[in-house]
Amino acid sequence: MNLRLFLILLAILIPCSHAQETVSEQPINDGQISEEQILLDGYVDLSGNVLLTGYATPESLYYMSFLYGMNYSFDNNSNQLYAVTDSLTSKNADTWTLNFSLDGYYSDYSVTFYLPTGSQITKFDIQPQLNYQVQVKEDSLILSVHGYRTISPWIRVDYKLPPGEVQGQQNSLITSPASILFILLIVAGSVFAFYKYKIYKGIATPQNDDSIDQKTEKKPETEPKPIPAKIPERVEIRITGEMQKVIDTLSDKEKAIILLLIRKGGSATQADIRYEVEIPKSSLTGIINALNRKNIIKKREYGRTNIIELSEWFLSENKVQ
Amino acid sequence: MRLITRNTILISAVVLICAYTAATVLAQSPGMEKDRGQPRYFVEPIFIGHGFALVGDNVENYHILDVTVQKTKDASPGFIRNLLWNKKSHEEIIKEISKEQISNSTRGNLRFAGQEYALNITSYDNKSLAGDVLTLPQRGANRTSFIPTKVGNISISISSYEGDILSIGTLTMNTTDYKVLLTSPMSLKRW
Numbered sequence: 324m325n326l327r328l329f330l331i332l333l334a335i336l337i338p339c340s341h342a343q344e345t346v347s348e349q350p351i352n353d354g355q356i357s358e359e360q361i362l363l364d365g366y367v368d369l370s371g372n373v374l375l376t377g378y379a380t381p382e383s384l385y386y387m388s389f390l391y392g393m394n395y396s397f398d399n400n401s402n403q404l405y406a407v408t409d410s411l412t413s414k415n416a417d418t419w420t421l422n423f424s425l426d427g428y429y430s431d432y433s434v435t436f437y438l439p440t441g442s443q444i445t446k447f448d449i450q451p452q453l454n455y456q457v458q459v460k461e462d463s464l465i466l467s468v469h470g471y472r473t474i475s476p477w478i479r480v481d482y483k484l485p486p487g488e489v490q491g492q493q494n495s496l497i498t499s500p501a502s503i504l505f506i507l508l509i510v511a512g513s514v515f516a517f518y519k520y521k522i523y524k525g526i527a528t529p530q531n532d533d534s535i536d537q538k539t540e541k542k543p544e545t546e547p548k549p550i551p552a553k554i555p556e557r558v559e560i561r562i563t564g565e566m567q568k569v570i571d572t573l574s575d576k577e578k579a580i581i582l583l584l585i586r587k588g589g590s591a592t593q594a595d596i597r598y599e600v601e602i603p604k605s606s607l608t609g610i611i612n613a614l615n616r617k618n619i620i621k622k623r624e625y626g627r628t629n630i631i632e633l634s635e636w637f638l639s640e641n642k643v644q
Numbered sequence: 645m646r647l648i649t650r651n652t653i654l655i656s657a658v659v660l661i662c663a664y665t666a667a668t669v670l671a672q673s674p675g676m677e678k679d680r681g682q683p684r685y686f687v688e689p690i691f692i693g694h695g696f697a698l699v700g701d702n703v704e705n706y707h708i709l710d711v712t713v714q715k716t717k718d719a720s721p722g723f724i725r726n727l728l729w730n731k732k733s734h735e736e737i738i739k740e741i742s743k744e745q746i747s748n749s750t751r752g753n754l755r756f757a758g759q760e761y762a763l764n765i766t767s768y769d770n771k772s773l774a775g776d777v778l779t780l781p782q783r784g785a786n787r788t789s790f791i792p793t794k795v796g797n798i799s800i801s802i803s804s805y806e807g808d809i810l811s812i813g814t815l816t817m818n819t820t821d822y823k824v825l826l827t828s829p830m831s832l833k834r835w
Binding site for chain 2: 363373455509
């Protein structure tokens, strides 16, 4: 079954996607302490995303644990790093925390963070060997940190955004491509499920006759939409000689269906026929079509199933009111 | 009914799993490892040097001197934040930055005798560098309204010496002249 195959593929693919993260998270340690230099700028947006860009010696990347498992660019010729990450920031209530900690030894360390406009620093922890200044500009709160010959430098800044900016970051969850795709898929799934439900209820019309058989039927008066066909009134039918001649020409399964229809007063739903005659769904459709072609029965849509009636030609003058 | 209900639940589950997978893949991005592209310079070290400022010819009277000069793109933080806000990837951000005509500026830092200063670069090329030494506010102070004062200047020439980068020049701090002797990290070995 295609659905089962799809589920199996999904079951394989999902762990694979997580395996990729795991591989890239393996720590790299060559056992040597080297002298690194970083000159980086970090731009922080309202949702805590940071563009970290600038100069970094290649080995210094090994000490940037926040790069593990994420996509970034680094050019070995120019030593230029471009990384977008949200792992440098965290949020607790209305307070954001920017945490930029590195291992390693840095002969030159210069990092400038541009916090969102109007940010208010509530707490500042920084390695004592590092020098820093804060500068308020029109479009940023600039935090400049620099130092020489420093080991495992760390910066931790707690800041609050202006109240008006908090609403914006909530919107970002809705505007992200992943979120949009997710929402679209959920909506599509819901619509599909609703459609299936309606088909089951007999409101929508299926395109495939094979999908119409059900063992239970809902009464049309309970449905919000009117159903054009009506179940005919039950009448007593006596088998005449002419009718018997016709019946004798039929196969056993065809006979069973016709006799059932006669017992039921001339009509029955396809679902009822399937239930009572115990003919497989796929066979029943073919038999009914064959009887229809022979003009022995008539088939009319009735919600999600069909009403099967003995034809006027077959009944001719055999009805007894 | 049970058949249809089961199918509906199954299909809904599949849709949810698909959505989760797509969201996860999109959020993590396919690369998962570093991209060896050719991003343009954003921060370029012009000069990095560590060494000494010697008083005259007296080798017993000296101060430790560190100099860092970098050329940086003056990208508007609002412009960058807008790119982040629109969930641009780092590759897209590189392209956007490349498209923009963003000017560069130089900024420098100097530490002399354990004291930090700003360095206002007046000229530089591959073989020389000159600038004014300016005061900085105290550690942790707000720099917004701080007016720096010029307290000296530095002038150095950069050359290759015994396989390393060596810079020799003069530093004047508060009317006192020093001879400067600096070496640079191997990562800057391009002079």
